[in-house]
Amino acid sequence: MKKKITLILLSSCILFTVAIIISYNSTKNKDLFQNKPRLPNKSLPQKKEPEVLTHIGIDHVLGKIKKVHYYQLNSEYRNSLGYEGRKDKWKVSGKCFYEIPYEIIDKNLIGNFKIRDFLVKDKYYISNKKLKSKRLNSSMQYLLIDVMVLHRFLDLLLFIKRCGYDYHKIRINYSFRYPNFNLNEGGVINSQHMWGKAIDIEVGDINKDGITDEEKDKKIVLDFLEKIFIKYGGIGRYPGSQTVHFDVRDKKARWNQQ
Numbered sequence: 669m670k671k672k673i674t675l676i677l678l679s680s681c682i683l684f685t686v687a688i689i690i691s692y693n694s695t696k697n698k699d700l701f702q703n704k705p706r707l708p709n710k711s712l713p714q715k716k717e718p719e720v721l722t723h724i725g726i727d728h729v730l731g732k733i734k735k736v737h738y739y740q741l742n743s744e745y746r747n748s749l750g751y752e753g754r755k756d757k758w759k760v761s762g763k764c765f766y767e768i769p770y771e772i773i774d775k776n777l778i779g780n781f782k783i784r785d786f787l788v789k790d791k792y793y794i795s796n797k798k799l800k801s802k803r804l805n806s807s808m809q810y811l812l813i814d815v816m817v818l819h820r821f822l823d824l825l826l827f828i829k830r831c832g833y834d835y836h837k838i839r840i841n842y843s844f845r846y847p848n849f850n851l852n853e854g855g856v857i858n859s860q861h862m863w864g865k866a867i868d869i870e871v872g873d874i875n876k877d878g879i880t881d882e883e884k885d886k887k888i889v890l891d892f893l894e895k896i897f898i899k900y901g902g903i904g905r906y907p908g909s910q911t912v913h914f915d916v917r918d919k920k921a922r923w924n925q926q
């Protein structure tokens with residue numbers, strides 16, 4: 669009897685081992701087979717980054733970026749900005765700048781607008797990898813931006829989207845402009861861009877009728893902006909162009925020309 673049990677146990681042990689070996693080999697072969705038709709990584713479609721369409725989403729992106737106090741900026745760089753010596757320097761002295769390394773400039777900040785769309789296009793701006801490799805030491809950029817203007821910009825994009833228009837036809841011309849850059853670009857002396865509170869946009873064919881015009885496309889944007897900034901904020905209309913300025917100043921301001 670004992671012999672019989674031992675024999676049964678022994679044979680089942682052998683069977684189990686054989687089963688393990690077979691299953692191991694079959695998975696090995698399976699893996700090999702699966703590896704063969706696999707396409708090289710570079711031919712796989714690039715995963716598209718989701719658009720940022722909530723206020724919390726904007727805060728989340730900003731929350732991950734390192735902030736640097738105005739007085740922590742390199743003194744040479746700080747002097748080149750042009751705040752020093754201005755009577756209204758106090759407006760920037762308590763502020764923090766976002767430190768933007770090249771690696772994150774193509775991250776979505778609002779909708780599919782990238783961080784790079786809000787950066788100053790000055791000598792520190794790096795548009796592509798080739799330039800970056802040439803200028804490793806100056807690969808950092810600093811951005812002063814009021815989160816409120818970003819939230820109001822998102823409100824505008826959501827208005828446009830909900831009404832069935834295409835906000836992808838909007839381009840950002842300017843966002844932050846430090847005083848010296850503002851001066852070079854012909855901005856007004858008290859420009860809200862210097863405090864990161866303003867955005868200039870170019871309105872394309874958002875109503876998708878095949879024509880980019882002031883009467884329809886730009887008017888849609890201006891009407892939405894009036895709904896957003898009822899008691900405060902600036903809106904510049906710039907007739908004869910597709911440009912629109914808006915800012916989050918405390919008082920209400922409207923103008924037709926620069």
Ligand SMILES: [Zn+2]
Nearest residue numbers: 866867868913
């Ligand atoms: Zn402007």
